[in-house]
Amino acid sequence: MSMRASAERVKHHVVTQAEYSARNLSVLEGLEAVRKRPGMYIGSTDSRGLMHCLWEIIDNSVDEALAGYGQSIDITLFSDGSVEVADNGRGVPIDIEPRTGLSGVEVVFTKLHAGGKFSSDSYAAAGGLHGVGAAVVNALSERLDVQVTRGGKVHQLSFKRGKSGLFQDKGKPRPDAPFATLETGEEVPVVGKAKRGTTGTTIRYWADRQVFTPDAAFLYQELEQRARQTAFLIPGLRITIRDERRLAGTAGEDGPHEEVFQFDGGLAEFVDHVSQLNPVTDVWRLHGEGNFTERVPVLDSSGQAQMQDVQRTCEVDVALRWDVGYDTKVQSFVNIIATPKGGSHNTGFEQALTRVFRKTIEANARRLKAGNDRVEKDDILAGLTAIVTVRLAEPQFEGQTKEVLGTPAARQIVSKVVGDQLTEILQSRKRGVKQQVDGLLEKIVAEMKSRIMARTTKENQRRKTALETSSMPAKLADCRSTDVENSELFIVEGDSALGTAKLARSSDYQALLPIRGKILNVQKASVGEMLNNAEASALIQVVGGGSGRSFDLESTRYGKIILMTDADVDGAHIRTLLLTLFFRYMRPMVEAGRVYAAVPPLHRVEIINPGAKANEIVYTYSEQELHDVLARVESEQRRIKEPIQRYKGLGEMDADQLAETTMDPKQRTLRRVNIEEFEKAEEIFELLMGRHVAPRRDFIISGAEELDREEIDV
Template sequence: MTPSSEYTARHLSVLEGLEAVRKRPGMYIGSTDSRGLMHCLWEIIDNSVDEALAGFGHEIAVILHADGSVEVHDDGRGIPVDVEPKTGLSGVEVVFTKLHAGGKFGGGSYTASGGLHGVGASVVNALSSRLDVQVDRGSKTYQMSFRRGEPGRFRDSGKPGPSAPFEPFVDDSVLDVVGKAKRGVTGTRIRYWADAQIFTPDARFSYDELANRARQTSFLVPGLRITVRDERRLAGTPGADGPHEEVFHHDGGISEFVDYLAIDAPVTDVWRLHGAGSFSETVPVLDEHGHSRIAEVERSCEVDVALRWGVGYETTLRTFVNIIATPKGGTHQAGFEAALLKVLRKAVEANARKLKAGNDKLEKDDVLAGMTAVLTVRLAEPQFEGQTKEILGTPAVRQIVAKVVEKELGAKLSSTARGDKNQSSVLLEKVVNEMKSRITARVHKETQRRKTALESSTLPAKLIDCRTDDTARSELFIVEGDSALGTARHARSSEFQALLPIRGKILNVQKASVGDMLSNAECAALIQVMGAGSGRSFDIAAARYGRVILMTDADVDGAHIRTLLLTLFFRYMRPMVEAGRVFAAVPPLHRVEVVNPGSKANEMVYTYSDAELHRVLARLNAEGRKYKEPPQRYKGLGEMDADQLAETTMDPRHRSLRRVTIESAQRAEEIFELLMGSDVAPRKDFIVAGSAQLDREQIDA
């Protein structure tokens, strides 16, 4: 079919409008890769969510079909099927072919919605090679199809698809009645195929993103049931081996959302802050003749916040406007953070003597450390910066959110109820400790520079520093015990290898507060030696060593000490781990002395596991070679002499190191909390579940 035949006179204006979308898709959906593809899906899903938000729907289903199409069902009121008087078109056709058309402009259908600009459905339609919509209303099922924005009918001979013959409507559009619906049953079903002419060949729907968004929405709209089904059988997805389906349904709202997001041990319970405010806004409105005029309208804004603090220092803040995520913040987030800082500053100043806070003032990072919060605001016709709705721009919302948070959080912190009073006290101690940690880290960064052995008087006395000024080449060995330190001191290369002994098992920082960590001699010494601060103020560029190597005994106690050290690095010096600059030394477990005939010196063979020892001994026996019985078993690093330690564990030419990496920060956080956190029950279950795999022979007793 030639391009001219696709442009019928009747739909010329429609296609001209949607053709702008096809020529500049990035202006409407951000990009034409997977991100833009997902944005189109969000536009359709958000329309269904708006129905649920208005109280007219309770279920949404999203299906990723194997042919690349996606289908969205809801049980809302259904798109209007009657004729819209101004255009003479059915409501379905208006929604899917007219830019800036929908039920979210006048405020009569939706008091607060995620859709705002009225371009979502029509943009998706314009960027689809085929879109089918079915509506259940008035005991009938209506259907209309579109190809790249133009209404018509597809002649499907088998499975529906965009390659089926298409007949555009020429004179009048027809909203076909294709079946009967049960009395009282309403809803909308949309299935579309993204246009390969628009989107990049590698653009794919992300199941993980979809599941996360569905879970998030089910928290934000309590009682809404969202089903996500993947029938694509794509490798690397949960549905690789067959159709995969998940159902998301939460009645606890954003309080339950905060519990889900928070993975560290709690300092406070989840606190809920509610409130509302109103403001006047001057906006253009249409009169009965369709003419635009400027008028002042009164708006209301509802604020709902759930927040809690934990023992960690990472901040998780999710903000939403009418359940639409605003990942880049906006006026609501600015008002929330400003009020948070103001209230906590006031509380700390009122208790400065008790908290030993001095004259220093809290900063935003001190307050946000360890906080998990969900902030939602609901208002009619919010102003977003761009169609992608990532930033809220309505100026008045800042002051409303700030007033609500200031009032509600202030009341919480000044409450005389025993539970609230105890939690408030612990929270204030935490934020003051964060402030002290930040100030200490800043002082360290300002005063600590790369020191030579002669200049290291300000560093811990037990540090045995190296001579090089080249940070990238230098290595810090954290050594277990003084006995191993003596051997390591002779085994190291003093040019670039520094030693710091650790006495016994350091503090478990997963359970301890920041103040306890800083007051612990071993932890404080290690942070001071690194010279780059701690927590969110850690500056990896200021780190004094290029590599940190944990050198502990190859036994259970050594593994425990290594885990404690890794917990400290993960919690307070995480950029070192993320950059792959933390290693675990691999000392040998056994030494086999192979006897050589004649005057030739005996050969030393080192093995690193019992299985490797058995393989070596079997090979020597098979070759008829003799070795001294029994092979030496190293109980600790101190049993090696300097030459052996250098050859096996410290000399870069011969040693083996295990690099500590984080594939998933969230998964790592969960593991550390499981193994080292305050909650004993999950750890007990983990130990009991893994006890069957334990080899008693591996335990030193």
């Protein structure tokens, strides 16, 4: 590079720096900041951000209901892409706000950080906090209509990308209709009359497609879940969702679809809905409150902020229940707003659980046979379903999306309320409660032992060499390969089938573990009973990944687990029991698609060939397939060797037949077990294998007429 060129570059750089002055600074006024950086306010501009806008509008109506005003919220998804939220609360104020000279409706929908939730005068506890929700939705809408019913009149005001005015609609409302702006200081136009005492707010808006991605859409399933959740949290509130979009693949594709959510049972009913149907305890309710002092800025009469110490009250309401199993479902809320990432209230809840149960188990260590091991938080949370709610004025959230509660005092208050009331329950002498407490403590201790066993297994048990196989169950016929990905474990029904399978397998990569008869139904049994069951514990030990929440997929000893049972009713039952064990305690294996069911044949048909040519052997796997083969043989005018062999069990096959039909990867058929819908799988396992007999009996009776007795293999 020449010296001249270098000098020119330096000179250009200096000029560029000199041009940076105050003229280069931008000041975004009003709602311009929202439209320029929408992700800062709603997270993203896809379906997630579109749904966040809808939550902002719905939550305003919910806050009215939470404050005791209004008992119904109606949500409608229209076919033109708009959405409407209507409530029967007090209605947005329509009078003029003196400092801005704007109507209350304009202040709420056009001014950031403006609203009625900066003090506790209008809302003692509310989900709204920053005063930007409605204004953000308005800024990101092509059109937004607000209809307010107050004082016997119906007022209406519209906005076009944040500007207030009225659309001159002819027929159905649409965003591209002629629009007339409203002058500053004008009152909200009256468009009709209303019955005396009737109040409420109706908001309909069209999201701005200039802002949101083309594929952004309102997600009915999320809306349904949120409506149900809110109805549980505010007993008696009626939420109606109506979908008029007629989208393919939805419940409303053939016409308008409407659902109503109203629950009077509150949190107890919420826990029943969320939890499994195999309880160890009843639903326990924990109530209480605590006071704390918070230093916050308070607006004086002139609008100036002054720091003051304010007394706050934090109300705590918790419903919880333990179920058989190890899944934990804890949902937390602050003033009806879900906090999926937790926060100080979650921390206080978990601290109280850990503290109380550790103290109780240590005091009863000898009776519970807990030894000197210490119970951990995860042992206590196993099988827990809990709804944790707190209500307080002006909560501190981390960001506008309100996913984490930051108010420090909530941790101590929740911890004390939960700790005191849970201790009272655990020390109760009432017969029914005491039985539940004893069962729960035994479950927690069993979870602790299971965790310790899994940790020990993970530390000490890797793929064993030929000299180390003595640590495995004696009945395991292991394979020689140390390649986990390509190794297979066949769980074989009975010792007779084991003998044949040993001759049929490839011992390089196929291992065999026999089980005797029908193993323990772990859906009904406790963790302790499962660990004490010889067949179940041997299977968990051989698989090598541990059990329950501590199951480690990377530590497993085999790439495939293949359930090889007889092709009869008992074999199907044993396979179901084994699948229940995997689903309940080794679920990652199923989720990874590493559990299979072997498909042994039902019949062996020998077709006679003329002359010296060897007879043809055909295996069939169903009665229909057998009939099809026999019909083909008859049409070809050939004969079969009688009798047709019908396999009643794996032990009836010789080694060559078993290898050819069921074990040789080149010829066998396997059925992979997977979980497409987790919640549905939970319900089915509980229905078919759970403790409660009545639902299972009803299921059998309801399907009895559809059963063909000819298909029963007895």
